[in-house]
Amino acid sequence: MIGGGEGSLIGPVHRMAARLDGICELVSGAFSSNPEISRLTGTREALNEARIYDRWQEMITTESTLPEEVRPHFITIATPNHLHYSPAKMALEAGFHVICDKPLCLSVSEALDLHETVERTGKLFCLTHNYTGYPMVKAARNMVLAGEIGKARKVIVQYLQGWLASPLERTGNRQAEWRSDPARAGIAGAMADIGTHAFNLAEYVTGEEVVSLSAKLNSAVPGRILDDDGTVSLTFGNNISGTLLASQAATGEENNLSIRIYGESGALIWRQMEPNTLTRLRPDAPAQVIRTGASFAGSGLPASMHTRLPAGHPEGFIEAFGNLYRNFALHIIAVNDGQKPDPVADYPGINEGVRGMKFLEAVVSSSRNGSVTIKL
């Protein structure tokens, strides 16, 4: 594991998600650019001292030379955005499969380069757009693709957070600091951090790609360089229109991601903060409340395969994140066994990373040019 040391938000999530199903085991780490923090985290995780590293380059090099039975099968990258590209590339080249935090990197060109590296090395790559790991998101995609709402026409995806509604980056908060610093976050702020999640969710659930967009980015907090709020009008393939909102200045909001897909004969609504419910609207019949774990789910295998408990026993964020790890592990096992991985056990990959970077560059370009429509 690279990054994710003490003080990290996402590091412990990776570790809990990986442990949950008893498939993955943490064996080594370079958890921080600060060696002391790296040691501290590694010790708390009860790692063999020799496998706690000060620098990620050293870790990749050393671990890649270990005998197969102790060498890790994959490397997790849980660092700020500017430190995704290099470790991901090096790990792939060194023969590791890779799980990497989103957004993929800092530009479309970096993204295409990683894409080429993945293809060339033949290694597996998972980008942690973890919201697609929720069972009811799987159900929604499955139902849309199966035509259960008729031809899809309109998608509304919103991701509202409030934690950056004050200039937290000027108070010493490390999470806020790197996210509002163009050198580490890239060309966008909220749109990169959470807008790409929303974008990925919309493309995943509709099964269509965005072909053009018009965007308006704002910096609600005075003095902030990058966007902390924005609205994007989307045009997807197959004549679907969409609206995407992302804000980290939505004071008081927690982690309010939702998606609504309207089709010719029905609609689906999902909200991350009540993730076990998928609401289906119908023009001529009562709305239906589809639930995680209910045997009727109607949503079929994609939902039930990503559910661990009977209905009414809430499953949450860690479980959804765990589904990415579980599916990635199943793919690795299949590949190692020379078998075809189960397509239902899907996870976001390198293509989704390229899409995200194209989205970000188009959004920033449109917003800088009076919201004019831009092709992706």
Added chain:
Amino acid sequence: MIGGGEGSLIGPVHRMAARLDGICELVSGAFSSNPEISRLTGTREALNEARIYDRWQEMITTESTLPEEVRPHFITIATPNHLHYSPAKMALEAGFHVICDKPLCLSVSEALDLHETVERTGKLFCLTHNYTGYPMVKAARNMVLAGEIGKARKVIVQYLQGWLASPLERTGNRQAEWRSDPARAGIAGAMADIGTHAFNLAEYVTGEEVVSLSAKLNSAVPGRILDDDGTVSLTFGNNISGTLLASQAATGEENNLSIRIYGESGALIWRQMEPNTLTRLRPDAPAQVIRTGASFAGSGLPASMHTRLPAGHPEGFIEAFGNLYRNFALHIIAVNDGQKPDPVADYPGINEGVRGMKFLEAVVSSSRNGSVTIKL
């Protein structure tokens, strides 16, 4: 009353709203362009036969000559959009106060002409943006203006309906027919019918005017001429940004209007379908659920003055609509008595009508030009 005969959606609402508080009485009407329908409605309302008219022009002329004690104080106009301007103008010129359905008319130039007429005649004018009649909307505006969420930064207003998700206008549905016919509806469809409500709500609650916008309109239903769906990025005065969504092709949605206002130190959320609740988010404290009829409302007079029942006894659409009638009647009484009307008993007027038409022309223009930003 002009329009609102049998088969009308909004006619009966006007009549129930007017009756609710025992202040207004219906005395005459030209309820339809079809004289038979007009007679039928008038008879059902137990009107004096002499005061049921075949044509609205005749009604205005005749009623204006009646002695003061039987002459109506005001005339309600509940016709399709293209039949607002002429009767409104004639009624004002004939000395009547006017309550008129929204949107005000078909163009900014008509709107400005009506504005001039109102000013010249000195008559009172109410435009039925009825959603501002809800107690919790009054509370929201009051709290925003009082600074209870700090400086406002972002508004998200959404109005989603599904009743036009199929080509209802081709099935003989009269409501759908005129709304999708440019000759009767004007330059916009959903944006005129419900988008103007959303726009009005956003300007009302923030107390700020939109200065520019970027819009993307869609026709989700194949073959429909006017828009049935759209997204607008708004820039208000005082550095507030906004997003407005309006759709009548959102399959399965009933009358899903909501507004979210995010400020520097808090946020307010209101949903029309659960109108007695106003949620207040705060960055450093639990969210608060502010309720119609609760003595603590904190929201003060503007809310309590528009509430009829104790908390937990749901008040709805008719009651909110009734608040417009009640306030308008109170203003007429005050004016007749030579007194200053109570400013808390407010209602939308001719200015709001002009704003709505400016909004519509800008939205259509932006959408036709690649979503480019347009000044209002």
Added chain:
Amino acid sequence: MIGGGEGSLIGPVHRMAARLDGICELVSGAFSSNPEISRLTGTREALNEARIYDRWQEMITTESTLPEEVRPHFITIATPNHLHYSPAKMALEAGFHVICDKPLCLSVSEALDLHETVERTGKLFCLTHNYTGYPMVKAARNMVLAGEIGKARKVIVQYLQGWLASPLERTGNRQAEWRSDPARAGIAGAMADIGTHAFNLAEYVTGEEVVSLSAKLNSAVPGRILDDDGTVSLTFGNNISGTLLASQAATGEENNLSIRIYGESGALIWRQMEPNTLTRLRPDAPAQVIRTGASFAGSGLPASMHTRLPAGHPEGFIEAFGNLYRNFALHIIAVNDGQKPDPVADYPGINEGVRGMKFLEAVVSSSRNGSVTIKL
């Protein structure tokens, strides 16, 4: 109208409910035992001065001698519990139909006497168990009786209010005073005031009568003589069991009435504070959200006949109360016209009043005897 003067909670509700549909007109009243208050209310209602009375006895006597065209068709009784029996009896004997507040009176023997009076005089009688006027309650009863949830097995009805969580009766609050005074409220407090509503709702929706019960009453507020909280285990006919909770000491609750009916193949859930939604649970399929005003309601005529607006336009407490007035008026008109009233336009009557008093006497008896089971 008897009672309901200034300061009354329910008086204005009666008047708004009666006015809503333009069928009923208030013509006379003895609004209070205090003549000044009676005059004040009558004047505000713009009544003819001669028809504002100081005493209800005088009103009944005088009005009964008026010519038919001005004589009221029915008399509304909106007084405290101990002043229901006498005016109701006198009004019936004087030839008036009667709408009376609940609970019917102070004892089973008074109730049976009123029942005999109604039968003997042939007059119509409506007891304002107004919650049965909600469209979704009508839908629930209709669905249960139609077997849509299979054989009913279990009913849970809860009515929670918090307004008497403090000793309000000792602060001069008139509403609280009479409700906590055995001389005016009768043998029970919360159980009489709201428990009878819950009981009526359970019998209405199931279509079955309670045959025995076990009760535990509490006085949560120290020093209060009557109950302000209680739990009742119910056994209905047809092998249905039930649980009834009623509390007016449930601090912070507004008017939280709900009912859940579980059957062999489904369940229905309705909550008064979100009255336009009826949820249907099913063991083998997603829950359904049935909505007031939606054309599909499935709930059929009983729901649609008591709905005034399209789906998504909230209807509330006044509208439901108005349904009782509208139905009662329709019955009077039918009777006057020698026609059979529409059975779908139902309203609670004298039988429901007798049931309520039997319930109260059984509850008090069981609670005083260690919660032992009592037959009704």
Added chain:
Amino acid sequence: MIGGGEGSLIGPVHRMAARLDGICELVSGAFSSNPEISRLTGTREALNEARIYDRWQEMITTESTLPEEVRPHFITIATPNHLHYSPAKMALEAGFHVICDKPLCLSVSEALDLHETVERTGKLFCLTHNYTGYPMVKAARNMVLAGEIGKARKVIVQYLQGWLASPLERTGNRQAEWRSDPARAGIAGAMADIGTHAFNLAEYVTGEEVVSLSAKLNSAVPGRILDDDGTVSLTFGNNISGTLLASQAATGEENNLSIRIYGESGALIWRQMEPNTLTRLRPDAPAQVIRTGASFAGSGLPASMHTRLPAGHPEGFIEAFGNLYRNFALHIIAVNDGQKPDPVADYPGINEGVRGMKFLEAVVSSSRNGSVTIKL
């Protein structure tokens, strides 16, 4: 681990909960009375073959002789009710700490015997009333004990499930079979399986013990011997009254456990199916929505110590169950280190087991005697 093999509902939950925080490791098991199932489960868990046992007696005996560094610190018992007492007693006597499923055993006398065994051996004992592991339940207890709702007066606890609304026990469902068989489930059905959870939750949150009760049990499904539904009126110490509902015949309900605590100056409401929200009602101020992971929780250390993620990232059933394991492990570590365990890291123990059995015997006795009041 004893029990919890393939086909078990709760076995996998124990294992995920134990793994989540990386503190516990599964080393041996007798997972089923069927040796084949035991082997299958052990193999899937990648256990050393020598430590997969056919019989639990063998496992306890053998494992207790292993050297300290490989010997398990505690044994989990996840068997049907009738197989709790013997393995628990044997494990304690053999020097193991024990985590045992609820209800504790089959009678008060067995319970008291286990209580004596725990005291005599000095071993730690955890009874998996897992719902007390939720952060917002911890917050509720903390707030009640801190007086934040004033003196508590009334508790309403409801546990509604629908999975036994059909005679599932006659279809070969093993979960349903043993739960409806007196020989394996004990004297009660639903009241034992979920009523004891509700009872434990009520005593935990109020901090008071029930002193007497009146109960009515039902068998909604024809032919079922044990109760599948029941209502209990409770009297707690310190003058708190309560109502407990438990049903497994509530058709369509998933796992609907909720608790409402009303005090002199406020109330708290928690629902297991939306576990990250605790609602606080107040008589004179807007209700508050207290949320897991929010820094302001006000609920203090007991909530934050049992939370793993920031607000808005849903935590669920496994996380709450994991809190029991984590706290139990922390106590073991403290004891092994000769330190005082952190009292905030609490978990339900042997006393709670005795309470549950007393509750069950009283409930059954009251119900068999016409719901007469019984002292606990």
